[in-house]
């Protein structure tokens with residue numbers, strides 16, 4: 220399948236501009252043959268956390284209408300990155316996924332809030348898993364900092380996900396962690412990882428390097444350090460073969476972990 224990864228240059232607080240640019244890239248991706256399109260984290264507002272009252276998408280209404288109509292019109296699956304959303308007077312970092320029929324198949328809010336970027340001061344955390352299917356492709360999704368919690372992503376793989384989609388705003392100073400953690404999540408879960416980071420304008424410090432990693436841990440693509448749309452052809456059929464090569468799912472001893480690891 221062809222995956223369109225949109226390493227967007229997210230404008231800080233520039234909501235209308237961000238929707239326009241996202242739409243332009245989604246249309247370009249589909250024109251280039253993409254069957255799945257992936258956006259980065261918080262692409263509607265950026266980390267304009269102090270202005271969420273004014274800027275966050277009320278009940279995700281605008282984003283849902285945007286993703287639903289584009290996915291249907293263009294017959295493309297859209298993993299909609301994440302957006303800042305206002306629900307019941309609280310703010311969330313929420314990921315919506317639409318299939319190519321324009322149906323909402325995945326909705327979850329970031330579970331672990333990232334203190335170094337003040338998320339815990341402004342946002343509420345979610346608590347539900349993000350498992351969905353895009354046609355025949357069994358998938359899961361987790362946002363940025365959530366990849367530091369291997370047991371969280373493992374739960375998606377145990378539930379049947381063969382690819383994990385990771386939208387992010389991962390800053391340059393820890394980009395080595397990003398690469399290693401993504402590779403580790405792919406190797407330990409023997410699944411594909413499709414991870415899309417953002418690019419920053421001058422003041423903020425995000426240098427892209429989105430990644431697609433195979434279930435054996437092989438890096439299939441690394442994004443540039445600039446805004447880009449990349450269309451990458453991925454053969455998702457290799458997961459079962461890799462899982463047969465080293466049968467970690469059969470060899471797991473979950474009863475033991477529960478006994479030994481106390482909360």
Ligand SMILES: NC(=O)CCC(=O)C(=O)O
Nearest residue numbers: 333363364388389390393
């Ligand atoms: N937006 C995020 O969750 C950033 C996570 C991050 O930078 C990290 O080091 O973890």
